[in-house]
Structures are given as structure tokens and as C-alpha cells.
Amino acid sequence: MEITKKVRDGDVRTVSRLIRNIEDRIPGAKDTIKHIFPHTGKAHVIGFTGSPGAGKSTLIDCLVAELRKRDKTVGVLLVDPTSPFTGGAILGDRIRMQRHALDPGVFVRSLATRGALGGLSKAVGDAIHVLDAMGKDFVIVETVGTGQQEVEIINHAHTVVVVLIPGMGDEIQAIKAGILEIADIFVINKADRDGAGKLYRELMYMLSMADEFPGGWKPPIIRAENMFAADSFGKSLHELTDTINAHYQNLVDKHLLGDRILRKAMLELNEALHNAILDPVLTELVETGDMRRMADMLLKKETDPYTLADEVAGKYLRE
Amino acid sequence: MAKRKLRIMVAKPGLDGHDRGARVLARCFRDAGYETIYTGCHQTPEEIAAAAIQEDIDCVGLSCHSGAHRYLFPQTVKQLRELGGDDIQVIGGGVIPTADFQMLYDAGLKGVFTPGVTLPDIVKWIEENIVPNIRD
Amino acid sequence: MYFTKELLDKTSRMRKKWEDEVKKAVAKHADLKGDWSTVSSLPINRLYGPEDIKDTNFEEDIGYPGQFPYLRGNQVTGYRGRYWTFRMFSGFGTAKDTNQRWHQLLNAGQTGLSTAFDFPTLMGYDTDDPKARGECGKCGVAIDTLEDFLVLVDGIPMDKITTSMTINPPATALWAMYCAAAEIKGIPLTKIGGTIQNDMLKEFIAQKTLMCPPDPSVKLISDTVEFGTKHVPRWNTISISGYHIREAGSTAVQELAFTLRDGMEYVEDVIRRKGLHVDEFGPRLSFFFNSHIDFFEEIAKMRAARRIWAKAMRDRYKSTDERSWWMRFHTQTAGCSLTAQQPYNNVIRTATEALAAVLGGTQSLHTNSLDEVWCLPSDFAVEIALRTQQVIAEETGVTNTIDPLAGSYFVEALTNEMEEQAWDYIHKIDDMGGMVAAIDRGFPQMELADAAYKYQQQVDSSEKIMVGVNKYVTDEEQEIPLLEIDDALETEQINRLNEVRRKRDGKAAKKSLDDLKNACKKEENVMPYCIEAVKNLCSVQEICDVYREVFGEFRDPAMY
Structure with missing residues (x-):
């Protein structure tokens, strides 16, 4: 990928724009990070x-x-x-x-x-x-x-x-x-x-x-x-x-460098999993109106948050 | 789609230290919701351009009160272009006689502001004229 | 004070009655606006009366001219013996250009000279330094070496005319040039008089003409104070300046407080570092204030300044020589009050500000020209500005009597209030460990940044009015003739500098710079070495580079 090469060559304009894209969460930035x-x-x-x-x-x-x-x-x-x-x-x-x-x-x-x-x-x-x-x-x-x-x-x-x-x-x-x-x-x-x-x-x-x-x-x-x-x-x-x-x-x-890097790796993985798994689910729940329906059930005391979470998890994790 | 946050730089080229306007402007841009990089006084055009590239700035605002704007402003534009910052807009203000405006526009400045212009006017101008670039 | 209890009881009753009537009147017809405050946002009452100055003690707080606390002026004769010095700040282009302007001003009746240097000179760079590109002669006169300086003072009677030089980090170098030039003309140092601004603390606070860190900067100033005390007794080796603090956006009280606290810092440093007694140098300290557009606030500020300084010198520093208690000051009208729009209005602003300075008792005055928002003043504009002073002095009658506003309920109350607020600031800075420590912490810088931003917002929202900017705005542009500085000057000046470098005795120049460096390292007084160096045609930058090397270079930490 050309942009990866430019980053590795130290092209200042590319690097600064890439960091900007990361900050602004421009979708392409994630792909670039994969290559980098x-x-x-x-x-x-x-x-x-x-x-x-x-x-x-x-x-x-x-x-x-x-x-x-x-x-x-x-x-x-x-x-x-x-x-x-x-x-x-x-x-x-x-x-x-x-x-x-x-x-x-x-x-x-x-x-x-x-x-x-x-x-x-x-x-x-x-x-x-x-x-x-x-x-x-x-x-x-x-x-x-x-x-x-x-x-x-x-x-x-x-x-x-x-x-x-x-x-x-x-x-x-x-x-x-x-x-x-x-x-x-x-x-x-x-x-x-x-x-x-x-x-x-x-x-x-x-x-x-x-x-x-x-x-x-x-x-x-x-x-x-x-x-x-x-x-x-x-x-x-x-x-x-x-x-x-x-x-x-x-x-x-x-041999502690690994520990330090591990901590960062875990954090990043955590963040990435969050983005990849949870974010789409939450988005869907909001968009379909399920989130609101579940909240109404809670208000009426028909069920509790944990039961609902188990149900949602059961449904999506199987997929 | 995520929205670009405007990044703007307030810079003082040259040797004069009259930074009242620059600092007021930096606060004004913060309050307008922009990410504002302030370079401090006594910068050369070369230093300002290099910083603007590293910071991926949308618009550089130059302030000069020493009368040296006729050299410093065009030189900043030139340096930016040489470093590949073609889409970075440059505006200027300070003690600038109206007679010099055309010369500055010709040199590539997008806007020149006279003393007495209000902060809301400047922000309005930015909103209308500076669009953060999402080319890649 | 001069009011008996009975009288105060009576006036209070009368005041109450008036207040009731005001309430009724306002209910029928509201005031034009809600906020009545000074340009610095200091609230002002609708009326002042005896109650507002009842605690003022005539003997202690007011007195007579030439008597402690000098509220009413240092000179017993007021302006009758001598007007203030008409001192117009000028300088542009090359030394030759400025020399011509000087002769023209002296012929027009100006009584003292005041030098504006260009930015490379002000910052201690030569015209050919890369940082100096585009700046030569733009904002003042370009001086690189003694050769330029000799052209500058050509035909000027240095033993008769006093000269003020607005120069800060390189003050030692430029003053050395003045001394050397006098010597060459055969005038002894004891005969020359003038002022170098030489006030670095306000640079860190406001104007950012920076070179070395605060501590060595103050040390260099103490060197000049010591040298002046011993060898150039008619020279004011420092002009402790509030002007730039105000221009950078401070309030009037902040200008007053920070300037006086700066003055105290210098006094303390000279005593501590040089072991001089306060009265050996106290009489040569001078001050420099801004005269802004708020008429009474400025008058009160200047009166309060004299009183605070007298108290500080007598009580804080145990000075016994009354000449040390005198606050002598120069004033310049406020550049920041001028507008680019409808520039002819600036004549009126400047006239009002100049009048305030005279009623405040200034010893010396610069009036701004109407075109200074745009560029350096043209001949036409400078002349109007000088004539403004002459009209005030010769026609208006304000010079007839001393301190004519004394005893005004309002003016005395405002003077008291500003003094009080200034002492609060001064004590706060004392608690921080002094001005250098306060600057290190960014305290005065942040106070200024806040005040400047607040004022700009007030103007933008029309809470504070600037005619032609946010009220009575016209579209029509008024054309005024402007002074243009030729961009080609730079090449010319660089050629001259190279010529000097070629013809001078390189070995002698280098040796004098080495000697200066050693003096810096050994903490000796640099002045004799500076004079030697300029005589050997060392440039301003060569001298300043020695300082930068030995003392370090300070960059603006920019608080906002």
C-alpha cells in the first residue's frame, strides 16, 4: 500500500494527515494502521x-x-x-x-x-x-x-x-x-x-x-x-x-519489555474488540428500536437488566 | 461519517512581540470550537510552514505589527507550497496598510484583516471560507 | 478629612434626598445603559461627594506640590517654570533618514529626542541575520554599528538635547554607542543626558522583546544603573514602563501595579547585587506610562503612581533623599485606543489622552499620530500630533495652575481606589517571591491575557464603544497619506555593515568581544567593555551574541 510506504519513508505530510484521520475516525485510517x-x-x-x-x-x-x-x-x-x-x-x-x-x-x-x-x-x-x-x-x-x-x-x-x-x-x-x-x-x-x-x-x-x-x-x-x-x-x-x-x-x-508491550496490546485489543463487536450490536439495537423497548420493560419492572443482557448476548454471540 | 474538526494555527512571523491580537485570536478560535495551535512569537516563515505541515492545519493566521508583512506573509505561503501544503489557506492581520492588500492577495493569501475587525466577523469568515479537507 | 461630623451628617442627608430623586427620575426615564465603568471596567458611581473621601487625610495623602507624598507633583512651580518635554518618538529607515527627521522636529519646536529602533536592532540582531529578513528600517531606525550611530546623531547638540532611546535587551550596546559618540565629539559623559528604556521585566510580561532569561537580564540593568550612577550622572538608566503592559491589554490598575512592582524589583536588585544605597541611584529611576482614553481613570492613575512610589521609597526602602521619592515619568498616548476606521478621529482621541497626561502631571509626552494603526507616521501626521501638545500647553490654560483636579471628590476617590487595588496586586506579587518569580509562574501574563480577551469581547458585543468600529460606522473609506519604507533599504544597510566589517581592525574587535565575554562570566560590570567593543566597531548582534552565549537565550513561553 502506497501510504504505508510513504509513512515508512518518513513523508511528513502523509504522517500528519494519517494522524488527523485517526483523530477524526475516518474509516480508511483503520486499514492503514493494519498495514503499518x-x-x-x-x-x-x-x-x-x-x-x-x-x-x-x-x-x-x-x-x-x-x-x-x-x-x-x-x-x-x-x-x-x-x-x-x-x-x-x-x-x-x-x-x-x-x-x-x-x-x-x-x-x-x-x-x-x-x-x-x-x-x-x-x-x-x-x-x-x-x-x-x-x-x-x-x-x-x-x-x-x-x-x-x-x-x-x-x-x-x-x-x-x-x-x-x-x-x-x-x-x-x-x-x-x-x-x-x-x-x-x-x-x-x-x-x-x-x-x-x-x-x-x-x-x-x-x-x-x-x-x-x-x-x-x-x-x-x-x-x-x-x-x-x-x-x-x-x-x-x-x-x-x-x-x-x-x-x-x-x-x-x-525480560519485562514484553509485559509493558503486552499491556498496550491488551488495551488495544480490548478497544478493537469493543469497536468490532459491541459497537455494531449497540447501533443495531438503537436503530431497530429494541433498545427503547427493553428500556420500557425495565421501567415497568417486567424484567431486569441482567436477564435482558443475557438474552441479547445469547442471540448475537450465536451468530 | 465522522466530521472533520477544524485545525487552525495562529502564528507570529518576524521579530515583533506584539502578541495581544494573536493571543486573543487563539482564545477566540478555541471558543469557536476549533483546535488551535499557537506558535508563539518570533517565528520565521520556514518554521511556521514546517509546523503547519506537521500539525495538518487547515488555515494559518499570521499576525505582524512590524511592517515586515510584505516579506513575511508571502514567504510563508511560498514555504507552505514548497512543503506540499497546497490546500493550507493563509490569512493575515496586524498593522497592514490597505495599499498592501492586493500585493498580499497576489502572493496567495486568502484573507487580510484590518485592525478593528471583530472576532465574530473573523469566525464567520472562517466558517464560510475554510473547509477542512477530507481528500484521503 | 476636612469634614466635621456635623457636615458629613448634613451631606449624607442631602445625598439621601438626591438618591431618592434619582430613583424617581430613573423610573420615569431609564439610564442610557446599565454599565457605567471605565475602559478598564472599574465601576464608577453616578456621583461622588464628601462621604467618598472622608477618610482621606490632607497632610498624609494629598499635601502640596514638592511635598510628600507628591500626589500633586514633584515640581513646586508646576508647569509655570517649564512645560513637559515635547518628546516625539521617531525613527525609521536608515540612520540618515532618522537624523533628517530629528532636525526637522527640533526646528518645529520639539524639545527632546526619542529614538525608535527597528526590530532587528531591538532584538539584538544585525540587518543581515536570517531572522531579520524583511524588517530593516520598517518600525524604526536600523543601527548595526557605531558608524550608523554617528550618522544618527550628526549635528545634534548632545550636551544640550536629551535623548531617549527605546531599547531593551541590547540597551548596554546602544547606550555604549551614545557614550562613545559623545566622546568622539569631545563631550564628557557628565554632560550628556537622556534615557534608555532598559526595562526587561515588562518585556517578559508584555512586549516580548526577549533575549536572555530574567535573572541575567536584571543583572545587566543593574550594571547600567551602577555605571550611570558613577559616570553618567545625568542619564536615566531605566524607564520603568507600564506603556507596553497597557498596550498588551492590561487594565489601568494592572498597569499601575505591575509597573511599580517592576520598579521595586529593580531597586531591590541593585541594592542586593551592587551594594549601592537606595539614594545613590533612586533619583535616576524614571517611569513611562500609557495615557488611555478614559480621561479621569488616567489622571487618577498617574496621581496614585506618584503617591505609591513616594511611600514605597520612603517606607519600604528607607530612602531619605526626597529626590528618590519623586516619580518622574514620560507618557505616551495609547496606540491601542486608535482605530483604523475613520482615522481622523484619532486626532481627537490623542488630544484627550494628552490632556489627561498633562492633568496627571507628566514630565514628558509623546502624542501618537493619527495614522499609526496603519504604519509609521507620515510627516503630516507627526506634525499634527506635535501641534496637539503645543495647543494644550499654550492655548488651553491647563498649565496655569498646578494639579487643578485635586480635591475633586471623584478624582480623589478614584485615586484612592486605584492605589488600594494596586497595593493588593503588589502584595500578592510580594507573596509570590517578587516579580521575577511571579513572571516565572505566568501570573502577570495571565492577568493581561484575561483582561485583553475580556475587553475584546466587550467591544465585539458593543458593551464598550469605539466610534467608527462598533458605533457610527460608515462604509466610506477615508484615505490618508501613508509613509512607505522602501524594501531596498535592507540591501543598502547590509552593504554598509559589510563595509564596516571589512575596514575595521578585526583583531581589536575580536579581543574586545572576548574581554566582554570574560567580564560577563566574572560578573563584572559590562559597560566599560561594551564601550570598548562599539569603539572597535563590533556590531549590536556581536555584543548580544556574547550575552546569549554566556547567559542563555530565553524564548517566550507564551501564556494565553
């Missing part, structure tokens, strides 16, 4: 999450620069929230990365959540496949960053980086939001600010409470100071890049 799928699985997917104002975008921008110095190609997906009132969105994370706009080794794409919960867009999974097939060595995904339950990233990334800053009271916020459990690496950003020591100690304490870590990987805590203090920030950036690589290597060495 065998060519995926090579990229190292890194997720960035954390509290608002933590400096995720700026950090990713610097990481991209560092990866480029190491001669790696990078795809970046930036997720921003869709306004629930208007359906519109301002996708502004890109601003921080515009210096890479002319670098053919970097592809940056902004995605709106379009109502999806969990800090990502529904299209993210397939968009990662596309950038992977495009041949990017690394695919970096930035979650919305509202400090809410942004744990969805764990299903897509090999390495999850959680970015925190001192003095915002995020410590507790983050624990509540369950973000800490998904971290493979912590970054304390703006660590020259007051409260950085306290945040570090709290994280250390929390980690000490854990019984064991999968693969023996205890999430390291990296302190990144003021990014304009070039020397010290450069060092932190090196450390972050090396640690991200080390984490991936650990997954490989401990």
Missing part, C-alpha cells in the same frame, strides 16, 4: 506526566535537543485538553518546541483530548504506532498535565517520567492522583527553588515504603535546576537521558 502495524515496535516510547506548571514541555524540548545530539530521531505527541463547553482547544505546548521545527529528525504533533479521560487522547495509541513506523527512535508523549488521574500513559509508554516541582503542594496531590505508582523516573524540576529538599525526602520516604519494584528498578529521582544555569542543567539532562536509556535496557535485560 507489522512495522512497529522499534521505538522507545517515553511518557511525561506531572502537575501543571511543572515544566514538562520545556523539559521535553531539552530532552529532544539532547537526543538529537546523540543522533537519535524523535517523534513528539503533545496532548492538551479540549474545552468541554466549546469542543475547541488551544494546543500550546508546541511553542516550547518550535526551535526543532526545521529539523527533519524531529516530528512534533499536538493532540486534543476530545473528551477522553486519563490525560491522553484516544488517538494517542495509534499515533504512537505511526511515528514508530515512521522510523523515529524515540516517541515522547506528554500528557495533559492537569494533575488529575493521568495514569493512562502507563498503557502506552515503556518509560514513564513523572515531573514535579517544589513548593506547589503537589506532593500530596500527586500521591492522591496515583501518579507516583506509575513513575519509572522522577524529575524534580526547578530544584533550585525552596522546598526541593523536602520534596526529595518525601519521595525517598514513599519509595522506601514499597516492598519491591518490578525488575528491581527503583525509580531514580533526578534533580533538574534552573535550566539557564547551563552547566548544572546540562548535567541533569545527561543524567535524565542516560536514566531513560538505562530503564529501557533494564526492561530488556529482565
Whole structure:
């Protein structure tokens, strides 16, 4: 298929349109993904999450620069929230990365959540496949960053980086939001600010409470100071890049990469089955008016939802 | 059939930092239901065009207050076309004398807006003139 | 304040009676609209009376001119001894073009010069940098090296005329050129006077002329303050600017608060970093405000600004020299209040704004030209703008008496209210750890973005009226003559720059840049090194590239 070839050749126009088609659920996009799928699985997917104002975008921008110095190609997906009132969105994370706009080794794409919960867009999974097939060595995904339950990233990334800053009271916020459990690496950003020591100690304490870590990987805590203090920030950036690589290597060495990929595979399969099996049934029930009739039966207490579900399942699953 | 969501870019080419209009416009487009990418200040036409392609934009809105629009706007159109973005429309606004309008239209801009145009007018213009492309 | 309890009781009764009558009248004939507020949406009452300023203390809060808290002005003689400086911002094309315009303005009665630079110069790029393409001479004069600068000041009596230069990140380089030019003309540094804008905080907040991160940017400013204090005593090394904050969409109170808090940040930095006493440099700090279309709000803002600054200097920084307590400021009428539609109306807007600035007690004034929404002003438009100031000064009689609006129930009440709201903002920013910290958090940027969006929506819904835009609209276009900048200037300027690079002593130029770099690294004052570098014909960009290399380059994080 021509489009597959174009994606694999890294044709930017094709890739960006394909991601758009995925987002807009244009039917042809699914077929393209089918063709692309065998060519995926090579990229190292890194997720960035954390509290608002933590400096995720700026950090990713610097990481991209560092990866480029190491001669790696990078795809970046930036997720921003869709306004629930208007359906519109301002996708502004890109601003921080515009210096890479002319670098053919970097592809940056902004995605709106379009109502999806969990800090990502529904299209993210397939968009990662596309950038992977495009041949990017690394695919970096930035979650919305509202400090809410942004744990969805764990299903897509090999390495999850959680970015925190001192003095915002995020410590507790983050624990509540369950973000800490998904971290493979912590970054304390703006660590020259007051409260950085306290945040570090709290994280250390929390980690000490854990019984064991999968693969023996205890999430390291990296302190990144003021990014304009070039020397010290450069060092932190090196450390972050090396640690991200080390984490991936650990997954490989401990044969855990499969587990990570399995999680994504299960999720995708689940989603695909949902789309393939349940969606048509539901559509038919609505269109034939059966849904309404069944609801009326419930209102009259003639039956219960479970009995009805069993009946529907019995009918369709036999087919 | 799924409906295309309009994707629009607000960009500031050149060295002037007067981004009041650009930022107000970005909010206005969000509130109109569009997915709006804002590039920030101080972009070259080359950078804007590359970003518009990567983001699969339907319409790029340029804002310039320095008087350099005579170079920057046409150059952005040219770059977009070179990168294969033939269907990406370009519009512009800022401090633009009426005498320059024709020159900008000739260079491929689809619309040029004068200071004092209202936000609803701009949105109406977009609704009437920008159709998200569903070619493939 | 000056009201006894008996009097207040009486006025309250009279007021009550009036209020009852208003109710009846409004029931019969409704008001024209529901919302009566300033252009910044500050609600205004139908009437003000003694009750509204009863807590005002004459001695503490009002006083006389030249006395704390300087509400009524710094100068004891008001405008009788000296009008404000008629200072028209100008600059376009090449140094030669602008020099000609300057001579023309001086001949027309202008009393001070004010320089507009083009964007490459403002951002610290040379004309031949790829980022500068298309910008040369468009928005101001193009200056690459001292050679250009010498053409710019040719025939200008630098020991008699003060010159203001609107320049921010590269302020050290351009000021160095001014100093070097004076030296070449045989004028000692102690004799030259003027202002460099040199206010980076408002760039991060509003105008986005950015180069280095906030902290080193403030450091470079403190260098100029120190150098000026020691060697160029008649120079205002910073013009702490609210103008751009307002143009970016702030309210009047936000302009007031953020500008003054910026000023406090600079004071604190110079004390901390340079170890100077506040009174060593306090008298050389100057300010720059916007005069917007809402007449009384602007007057109240400027009066409040003087009072806040005097209090801050005396009480917060323990200054004992009253010259440090004076807020001296330049004003420019509001570019953002002008309309492209029916451009001749802009003359009326500018005149009103200029009058407000004079009644607010400005020391220096720029009046915008009617065509500035379209392009740089034409000669024709500049002349009307200058004449506007002259009519106000010479014909209207407003200069006869000092601070004529003092004691007005309304003006004093509004002044009090704006001061109060400004202090609230100032304390909020203190709590965040100062202005640099607040900027880092995006606080002032977001306040501006919200205010700008709100105002635009108010105009779009005709809640706020702009004549010719959303009311009294006509289809007919008024043609006005516009200034055109030749696109070919760019090539010409690049040729000149290349010529300078060819003929200069390359080794000496390189050495002076290396010296500057070392000075930056060692945190020495950069000014002497800058002067040396410009004398060796190093360009604006070469100097700024040193800063970018040592201090890092800052990109706009764009809050919206």
C-alpha cells in the first residue's frame, strides 16, 4: 500500500494527515494502521506526566535537543485538553518546541483530548504506532498535565517520567492522583527553588515504603535546576537521558519489555474488540428500536437488566 | 461519517512581540470550537510552514505589527507550497496598510484583516471560507 | 478629612434626598445603559461627594506640590517654570533618514529626542541575520554599528538635547554607542543626558522583546544603573514602563501595579547585587506610562503612581533623599485606543489622552499620530500630533495652575481606589517571591491575557464603544497619506555593515568581544567593555551574541 510506504519513508505530510484521520475516525485510517502495524515496535516510547506548571514541555524540548545530539530521531505527541463547553482547544505546548521545527529528525504533533479521560487522547495509541513506523527512535508523549488521574500513559509508554516541582503542594496531590505508582523516573524540576529538599525526602520516604519494584528498578529521582544555569542543567539532562536509556535496557535485560508491550496490546485489543463487536450490536439495537423497548420493560419492572443482557448476548454471540 | 474538526494555527512571523491580537485570536478560535495551535512569537516563515505541515492545519493566521508583512506573509505561503501544503489557506492581520492588500492577495493569501475587525466577523469568515479537507 | 461630623451628617442627608430623586427620575426615564465603568471596567458611581473621601487625610495623602507624598507633583512651580518635554518618538529607515527627521522636529519646536529602533536592532540582531529578513528600517531606525550611530546623531547638540532611546535587551550596546559618540565629539559623559528604556521585566510580561532569561537580564540593568550612577550622572538608566503592559491589554490598575512592582524589583536588585544605597541611584529611576482614553481613570492613575512610589521609597526602602521619592515619568498616548476606521478621529482621541497626561502631571509626552494603526507616521501626521501638545500647553490654560483636579471628590476617590487595588496586586506579587518569580509562574501574563480577551469581547458585543468600529460606522473609506519604507533599504544597510566589517581592525574587535565575554562570566560590570567593543566597531548582534552565549537565550513561553 502506497501510504504505508510513504509513512515508512518518513513523508511528513502523509504522517500528519494519517494522524488527523485517526483523530477524526475516518474509516480508511483503520486499514492503514493494519498495514503499518507489522512495522512497529522499534521505538522507545517515553511518557511525561506531572502537575501543571511543572515544566514538562520545556523539559521535553531539552530532552529532544539532547537526543538529537546523540543522533537519535524523535517523534513528539503533545496532548492538551479540549474545552468541554466549546469542543475547541488551544494546543500550546508546541511553542516550547518550535526551535526543532526545521529539523527533519524531529516530528512534533499536538493532540486534543476530545473528551477522553486519563490525560491522553484516544488517538494517542495509534499515533504512537505511526511515528514508530515512521522510523523515529524515540516517541515522547506528554500528557495533559492537569494533575488529575493521568495514569493512562502507563498503557502506552515503556518509560514513564513523572515531573514535579517544589513548593506547589503537589506532593500530596500527586500521591492522591496515583501518579507516583506509575513513575519509572522522577524529575524534580526547578530544584533550585525552596522546598526541593523536602520534596526529595518525601519521595525517598514513599519509595522506601514499597516492598519491591518490578525488575528491581527503583525509580531514580533526578534533580533538574534552573535550566539557564547551563552547566548544572546540562548535567541533569545527561543524567535524565542516560536514566531513560538505562530503564529501557533494564526492561530488556529482565525480560519485562514484553509485559509493558503486552499491556498496550491488551488495551488495544480490548478497544478493537469493543469497536468490532459491541459497537455494531449497540447501533443495531438503537436503530431497530429494541433498545427503547427493553428500556420500557425495565421501567415497568417486567424484567431486569441482567436477564435482558443475557438474552441479547445469547442471540448475537450465536451468530 | 465522522466530521472533520477544524485545525487552525495562529502564528507570529518576524521579530515583533506584539502578541495581544494573536493571543486573543487563539482564545477566540478555541471558543469557536476549533483546535488551535499557537506558535508563539518570533517565528520565521520556514518554521511556521514546517509546523503547519506537521500539525495538518487547515488555515494559518499570521499576525505582524512590524511592517515586515510584505516579506513575511508571502514567504510563508511560498514555504507552505514548497512543503506540499497546497490546500493550507493563509490569512493575515496586524498593522497592514490597505495599499498592501492586493500585493498580499497576489502572493496567495486568502484573507487580510484590518485592525478593528471583530472576532465574530473573523469566525464567520472562517466558517464560510475554510473547509477542512477530507481528500484521503 | 476636612469634614466635621456635623457636615458629613448634613451631606449624607442631602445625598439621601438626591438618591431618592434619582430613583424617581430613573423610573420615569431609564439610564442610557446599565454599565457605567471605565475602559478598564472599574465601576464608577453616578456621583461622588464628601462621604467618598472622608477618610482621606490632607497632610498624609494629598499635601502640596514638592511635598510628600507628591500626589500633586514633584515640581513646586508646576508647569509655570517649564512645560513637559515635547518628546516625539521617531525613527525609521536608515540612520540618515532618522537624523533628517530629528532636525526637522527640533526646528518645529520639539524639545527632546526619542529614538525608535527597528526590530532587528531591538532584538539584538544585525540587518543581515536570517531572522531579520524583511524588517530593516520598517518600525524604526536600523543601527548595526557605531558608524550608523554617528550618522544618527550628526549635528545634534548632545550636551544640550536629551535623548531617549527605546531599547531593551541590547540597551548596554546602544547606550555604549551614545557614550562613545559623545566622546568622539569631545563631550564628557557628565554632560550628556537622556534615557534608555532598559526595562526587561515588562518585556517578559508584555512586549516580548526577549533575549536572555530574567535573572541575567536584571543583572545587566543593574550594571547600567551602577555605571550611570558613577559616570553618567545625568542619564536615566531605566524607564520603568507600564506603556507596553497597557498596550498588551492590561487594565489601568494592572498597569499601575505591575509597573511599580517592576520598579521595586529593580531597586531591590541593585541594592542586593551592587551594594549601592537606595539614594545613590533612586533619583535616576524614571517611569513611562500609557495615557488611555478614559480621561479621569488616567489622571487618577498617574496621581496614585506618584503617591505609591513616594511611600514605597520612603517606607519600604528607607530612602531619605526626597529626590528618590519623586516619580518622574514620560507618557505616551495609547496606540491601542486608535482605530483604523475613520482615522481622523484619532486626532481627537490623542488630544484627550494628552490632556489627561498633562492633568496627571507628566514630565514628558509623546502624542501618537493619527495614522499609526496603519504604519509609521507620515510627516503630516507627526506634525499634527506635535501641534496637539503645543495647543494644550499654550492655548488651553491647563498649565496655569498646578494639579487643578485635586480635591475633586471623584478624582480623589478614584485615586484612592486605584492605589488600594494596586497595593493588593503588589502584595500578592510580594507573596509570590517578587516579580521575577511571579513572571516565572505566568501570573502577570495571565492577568493581561484575561483582561485583553475580556475587553475584546466587550467591544465585539458593543458593551464598550469605539466610534467608527462598533458605533457610527460608515462604509466610506477615508484615505490618508501613508509613509512607505522602501524594501531596498535592507540591501543598502547590509552593504554598509559589510563595509564596516571589512575596514575595521578585526583583531581589536575580536579581543574586545572576548574581554566582554570574560567580564560577563566574572560578573563584572559590562559597560566599560561594551564601550570598548562599539569603539572597535563590533556590531549590536556581536555584543548580544556574547550575552546569549554566556547567559542563555530565553524564548517566550507564551501564556494565553
